[in-house]
Amino acid sequence: MRKLFFIGVALCIIGFAMTANADVFNYADEKYRFTWTDSAGVEHSNLLTDKATDPDHILALIANVYATPEIPGTIYCNETNKTGKINYDYHASQTERITSSTPTKYLDWLKSYYKPISAPSENGKTVLFVEIKPTFHAKGGRWQGVDIKSNRDFVKYCYKSVQLLSSHMRVNDTNNPGYMFVVDNITTNRFFFISKGRARADAGDYPLWTSFEQVSPTTGSGATVTTGLADSLKNGSVYKAIHSCGSVPIIEQGHEFTITGNSELNAFSNLTLYMPDKRLGQDTYYSNYNPTYAPRTFLYLCTLDADVKPSENHDGYFTISLKWSTNFNTAKIGAQAEEQFYVYVVNDDGTYTPLHKSDATMQTPTQSRTHTYEVPQEADSRIIRYIVAANPIEKSGNVVNASSIFIYSNVDQVQIPGRQAFFSQASEYLSRFDISSQLNVYKNTISIKPNTQGDYEKIETTQAYSMMRRHTDADGNVQEIAIANLKFNKAENGTYSYTLKYNADAQNTDVKYDDNAPSTAEDISGTLTSNDGVIYFYDYFNASTASNDQPSQYNYVLQLDGVQTSNSGTVPVYKTTASSHLVSVTKDQVAGDINRGLDATEGGLAVDFKGYIDADHHIKRYDVYRLDSDPVIVGNAQCENGYITLIKGNRQIGDPQQPGLEGYTFSLPDELSSSQSTPAIYVPVITTNVTFAGATVTNTYGCSRTAVDAPNLVLKVDDLLVSASKWVDANGHKRCGYGATVHLTPTLPETTAPYAYYYRVWRLADDGETQLNSLPSSRNTGWENDYEDIKPFYPGNTEIQVKDVYVANMPNADESRIVTYIARLYSTDQAQSHPAVPRKAASASGTATGYYYITEKRIDVDYSSPAVATGIDGITTAQATPVSEVYYNVMGIASTRPHPGMNVVVTTLSDGSRLTTKMMK
Secondary structure (H helix, E strand, O other): OOEEOOOOOOOOOOOOOOEEOOOOOOOOOHHHOEEEEOOOOOEEEEOOOOOEOOHHHHHHHHHHHHHOOOOOOOOOOOOOOOOOOOOOOOOOOOOOOOOOOOHHHHHHHHHHHHOOOOOOOOOOOOEEEEEEOOOOOEEOOEEOOOOOOOHHHHHHHHEEEEEEOOOEEEEOOOOOOEEEEEEOOEEEOEEEEEEEOOOOOOOOOOOOHHHEEEEOOOOOOOOOOOOOHHHHHHOOOOEEOOEEOOOOOOOOOOOOEEOOOOOOOEEEOOEEEEEEOOOOOOOOOOOEOOHHHOOEEEEOOEEEEEEEEEOOOOOOEEEEEEEEEEOOOHHHHOOOOEEEEEEEEEOOOOOEEEHHHOOOOOOOOEOOOEEEEEEEOOOOOEEEEEEEEEEEEEEEOOEEEEOOOOEEOOEEEEEEOOOOOOEEEEEEEEEEEEOOOOEEEEEEEEEEEEOOHHHHOOOOOOOOEEEEEEEEOOOOOEEEEEEEEEEEEEOOOOOEEEEEEEOHHHOOOOOOOOOOOOOOOOOEEEEEOOOOOOEEEEEEEEEEOOOOOOOOEEEEEEEEOOEEOEOOEEEEOOOOOEEEEEOOEOHHHHHOHHHOOOOHHHHOEEEEEEEOOOOOOOEEEEEEEEEOOOEEEEEEEEEEOOEEEEEEOOEEEEEEEOOEOOEEEEEEEEOOHHHOOOOEEEEEEEEEEEEEOOEEEEEEEEOOOEEEOOOEEEEEEEEEEEEEEEEEOOOOOEEEEEEEEEEEEEEOOOOOOOOEEEEEEEEEEOOEEEEEEEEOOOOOOOOOOOHHHOOOOOOOOOOEEEEEEEEEEOOOOOOOOEEEEEEEEEEEOOHHHOOOOOHHHHHHHOHHHOOEEEEEEEEEEEOOOOEEEOOEOOEOOOOOOEEEEEEEOOOOOEEOOOOOOEEEEEEEEOOOOEEEEEEEO
16 A cells, blocks of 8 residues: 655644643743844744743743743642742852742652652643754863853853743643653754752752753663664654753763754654653652653654445445554553544645545544545546544543643545546656746656456457546646547457557647657557557657646556546656845945955855755756756755755755745745846655566656846956066065056846945965955945945946055066956945934844845056056156065055055165055955
8 A cells, every 4th residue: 555644734723622621831922922132122922832042042931831821730749839039040150049938848758759749739841852963062061162251151152942832731640640741843852841849959050940840861870872763763763861961062072962963954743742740759869760750752653554346235336444543551651541533534735624524424533543434436547545633532431631732644546447448548747847948848648558357358449448638627627638549459368459559639849858759640550469468658858848838747547538537647746936035244344344254155146946845756956057058056955854955055054944845935046146147946856666567767847937037247357567677675585666557347137116236356376366446336435434324325337446556576577467457336226215224223223134135346567568668656767776575554664565455655765765655455
């Protein structure tokens, strides 16, 4: 039985008939929303259930969970309650402990471990999932190479994310009561759990954890990497926690859950933690768990098997049998709890319909683990897909308290043959996307044969059969065309000869898949001797992707006089949507780019596309092309294990994402876009792998192109000059003056708003890099002098010139002097809405959002043989020999070597005269 697995599908489940569990806390309630401020001073608002990745968000989440009395948490003793002052300053180096009101009470609390601990005094237990950064390292109980001075330092260095677990339930087992939590759809390598409400005897030097219980899989001293954790969990292993320790993320790697080693990520669905109430009832050492009631971690799984066979009771019906099972049992959690189940039919669009709506015998929810029902055979063959949701429950008499945990099975399917399906059909489909013509080019092979010997003897000879290719167009209308007609003749010996004639109008080969295709231009004759014989049809056609309205699939059916006589062969079409946009930088970043610290690609182009994980996991990769003279791959997104990972070159961009039914929008930056001279055109190409006859076949599919016109810059350098005067400086270097004219012309896309733009120009040579000038425009000088004085300016595409005059070493006779001029254009088409502001106001003004685009051009200039000038900015042709050079900076300080920045160079000649020039270092 072929099985389909849906990983991480976002399900909409409506109308569950259940009683809410009053003991389960609603963490998503709006009244527990909190605010926090990031390092830039920007205030944010979040729910408790929002995943925290920013260090300040992480700390604020932990602080609110701890300091909000309504959020459940339990101290495990009878003698004390949560008393004492709550002072949770999460930027401080230490936090004030929650203890009992007096030291005597606290000692009594420690002694209470000698006797059994009763059920918690509060219902509800709060647990958070902590993901550790792969770069975090510790040694000997201290942070390796990092000066940790506050809680925030530690969280920033150690934690990748913290998320409150809101899918949970109370398990009221008499012997081992507790709470169960589920973490769904995570990709991680190192993690542990923290739980609210546990007083500690001592937190040592470790921040934050005075009042949080920490659950890890090891004994606490030393480090044991749990290699193979992913596989062992999937194979049914259970990991018990031996202790809670304030140093889980502090001791060497392995003290937490570490799946594979240093870096490899693993994807989990339904990672489950059980936290028993009695776990601390063992001895006087406050961190040891009772082995009988230790917290445990496992994967909660549900498996579905669907089968179909002809009904033994009713002609024209088929019996469908559904069986499902879970691994949720006493052996897993050490406690008894029940489950109920919801069975759904998976629709073609990915939505779910409860089975009881089409089958009145189905009870919902049900505690049964099997269901059998009959469906009628219809004219057309059809596939029915199923999925089961498992829901742990608390049951007391007739009252059912359903938890917030829902675990979903794999998707399994059955196929019901059509009544008229005398012929069985198999299809082999090949697709290649032709980028230049924007066509999906298909080469499909369809084989048919009679189902049985009885069907073989029913073959019609008076009329012709038609092999139809069908699809649904963008308006929802079914379109079909006959690719070939098939006519049979029956011989006296009972065999059938046939003639197969192709329809030339159905074959489109303007662009061919390849040259090794069987001919469809001639009539094909053959003999079908029994139901073991096979007849092959070939179909070659193109489908335009220019408007992205290609169908989601094609179907082939053999029909006679309009009646379908074969099952429907399905050819999937893989689609995406794409758009492109300019990537912007902020005004502050532009102002600070004096030394070309910004990567020019940060203000370039990017292409967005939607990524999908198909049910059969055929999609393997998305390649994003920029269409230059030859298509160039900008980057790709690799699909594996239900996740999509963006790749640029050999590096990963961001965390893997797990798309839901609607996909996930990915954005790939184009690293070469800042030097584009024409509008950039992009197209994503989907690569799939399909198995035919045991071999893996690669298919590709494209979508419509997307284009974006970016600001461009024309850079030209001419009028190269060199001074007639040459001299030797105090260091023995032969020196002379050089000059050139740099021409800058912007080319700006047409928009409704005028552009404001600014320039910077640098000269890069073997003897160093010099910024020639910072040029907002020919009319707006002063960028480099006063940031607050920048005014919006809206010129046309007007050339400006920069005169470059400088003194430098002369090359040797066998050398050349190559100088690179680098120009950057900073432009925005929204300048009226985003005027310049002082840097100090950037975080409040909105300029941090970014509206400026960077275009960079470079040109190499050879100064080996320029024209000889009679004078360049005071450099004369006098025959007197230079005696010395003195360099003055803008403060008037003299030096025998150039100062950084602007220099006034005073050269004393042998005749007593002086030569004054300017240069930038």
